[in-house]
Every structure is written in C-alpha cells, then in structure tokens.
Amino acid sequence: MLGNALLLALRELRRNVMRSFLTMLGIIIGVAAVIILVTLGGGATQQVTEQIASLGSNLLTIHPGKHMGPGQSSGAAPFKLADAEALARDIPSLVAVAPAASSSMMAILANENWTTAVTGSTEQYFTLNNRKLRQGRAFTANETRVGVAVCVIGETVRAKLFGHQNPIGSHIRLNKLSCEVIGLLEAKGQSTMGSDQDDLVVIPLRTFQRRISGNEDVSAIQVSVRDGVATEKVKQEITRLMRTRRHLAASAENNFDVMDLKEIASMLSGTTRILTSLLAAVAAVSLLVGGIGIMNIMLVSVTERTREIGTRLAIGALEREVLLQFLVEAVVLSSFGGLIGILLALGSSVALAGVLKIPFVFNAPIILVAFLFSAAVGVVFGFFPARKAARLDPIEALRHE
DSSP states (O other): OHHHHHHHHHHHHHHTHHHHHHHHHHHHHHHHHHHHHHHHHHHHHHHHHHHHHHTOTTEEEEEESSOOSTTOOSSOOOEEHHHHHHHHHHOTTEEEEEEEEEEEEEEEETTEEEEEEEEEEOTTHHHHTTOOEEEEOOOOHHHHHHTOSEEEEOHHHHHHHHTTSOOTTOEEEETTEEEEEEEEEOOOOBOTTSOBTTSEEEEEHHHHIIIIIOSOEESEEEEEEOTTSOHHHHHHHHHHHHHHHTTOOTTSOOSEEEEEHHHHHHHHHHHHHHHHHHHHHHHHHHHHHHHHHHHHHHHHHHHHTHHHHHHHHHTTOOHHHHHHHHHHHHHHHHHHHHHHHHHHHHHHHHHHHHHHTOOOOOOHHHHHHHHHHHHHHHHHHHHHHHHHHHTOOHHHHHTOO
16 A cells, blocks of 8 residues: 555656655755754864864963963963973973963065064974974974074965975074074964964074063963873862962962863864754754645645545545555655755765865764654645545545536
8 A cells, every 4th residue: 555655656746847846945955954054063063173182182271361362361460481390390290381472573584574473482382282393393492491593484484485495494584583494384274263373483482582572471381281180180280389379369369371172172062063053953944844835735736636536535445545645745755855955965065065174074863864854844744735635525526626
C-alpha cells in the first residue's frame, strides 16, 4: 500500500513539475539557510579556538589597570622590569616571563614608509607567543640585556617596505632609531578580532625603553605556566605577588588584570555558538513558511482531484488509503526539498568558507536533523489536506465539476 502511494505521489509531482518545484522552494531555502549558518558558525568557532591556541600554551597576560585592549589601561601605574623579574624569581610554576612595551610608529626604509606596531620585549616573547621565524634569527638574551639596535619584522612590514627583496641585514628606521633587521616572522594572518598579526616589529625591551619611549615602563607581562599546573592557582599566586609589589591595602581593589587565554577562547567560542544558534533559529522560520506553502498546494490539489478521490472511494478505497496517498505526496515534496537544500547548502558552505577564509566543518548531525525536520514539516502540514481528502463524501465528490 505504501509503495503504491509513493508511485502515485511521484506521478503527481511529475505531472506538475513547475508547481512542485515552487512548492519545495520554501523548504529548499529553509534547509539550506539552516545548514549554511550552522556550518559557517562551526568553522568560525574552530578558527577562534585555533587562533587562541596559536598564541601560546598556558599563556597568561598581566595588564596594569582594568584591561581595555592591547597596551591600554584604565589609568593605573604601569609595571616595571623589576615586576617581571620578581614573577620569574618568586613563582616557580612559570616557565617563561616576557615583559613588553609597545607603541605605534612609522617604519622607514629609503623612500618607503609604513606605520606599524613596535613592541619591545625579551627573547622569550617569541616562545610565549608561538612566533616562528621564516628567515634569520631572533635576538639573544645578551642582546636584550645590552639593548642592541636589532629587530625582527612581520610579513606585512616586509611586504610594505622591502617588496620582494630579502630584508635580512638591512637597516630600517623607527623614529630616530636605526635598527638592523635580523629576522622575519612566519605569517599568521588576521586575528580573531580582525587585527593583522603580521603588522609588527619586535625589538629588545631595553632598546625600546632607552631609544624610543625614554622610560622604564612596561605595558604588559606575558607568562607561560608549566604543563600540569592549574592556571587558576598560578593566577592567585600572581595576584598576591603583584598586590604586594604595588602596595595595595587588603581592602583595595586590584589595579591590574590577569587574563587567561583559555578563558578568552571559551568566551569567544560560546558567543559564536550562541549567535549561530540564534541565526539558525531565525532561518528555521522559513521552513515553517515552506510548510504553509505545502499545505496550500495540497489543499488546491485536493480540490482539483475531488472527482478522482470520489471515484476511488466509490469503488472501495478506504479512508486511510486516501489519507496515506496525500500524506505521502506532501512528505515526498518536503523530503525532495530537503535533499536539494542539503546539496545547495554543502556547495554554498564550501564556497563561502573559502571567501570568508574560515575552515569548512562538515556537520553530519545538523544535516540529518535538517532533513528529518523537512520531512516532519511534510507530515505536519500535509495531514490536514490529506484528512480533508479522506473525509470527502463519495457521492458529493462524484458530482463535483
């Protein structure tokens, strides 16, 4: 009986191809929109997680004041180099400590110039931030201690100043400081927040303090926690030490902030997932619109085929057989729409992921849910027209013109 109903449904759809396609269009758009949004959202979430992880393992960043962005504080006194030395000396759970100071300034090479971010730090900066060198070398601990005028540049700075030339061994000018380029960092691309991670110049901290800033201020301290040690415990130790060094009373609030990159990654990933879910829910509304379209067309179909229904009932067809015929027809419509929507969504997701430069994440559960939901829409919205057809009076149906 089910097989016969399926054949009748396919025959009816083939007889009205254009009308069937237009009826399925709402389902196609709804399924495709849900899958595309969830897939792109999953890719964005994965990209956020990977980019945060690429910044370094077990990384904590300490900023003076309440953190408002890279190198920004809410008016609290900046750190000093002695604070970073105290962290490295008094907290054994730390494997690396890198104080940093930064400023935006113009880098000049002959007739070329480019405004970039210049960061002064120690040789441990590269390890903490997981920055690998494509060419040349990083500055040494001795060069950091002495304050040698050397620098390591990012890919964006290389492209803007040197073009296709090899930058290693050349000298660029940062304000009044002339420094030798000794290394070129591997490209990292844009960060989660949209900033260019390759638009930077890194120089020894003492060089920055003596030749650029003219003071001993440190705008941030990055630390790496030993594997197997809870970062929450280390944050408490850092907080106690820094409160002591900054002479804060027991009742005073911290005038510094300790950030854990894992917490930031979790927060950003959670936000991305919530936004994806909200957008998918909005897109799912179009599935309901498609269901209403199916109901409308099925009601028209019942009206058009009243005599056919009356004939079937008159020669002995049961109500449940007529009900099943029209219900199957509605489910076939919505299921075909779901399949076409899935194929459209997968192709569009791959293309959009490439355009947006995010990973394509194949999400089998959401594809299955979207297809089952499209079939369920056919059942729900096809039931009323099917029941109407099954309850027709055979005599009245046969008299219908």
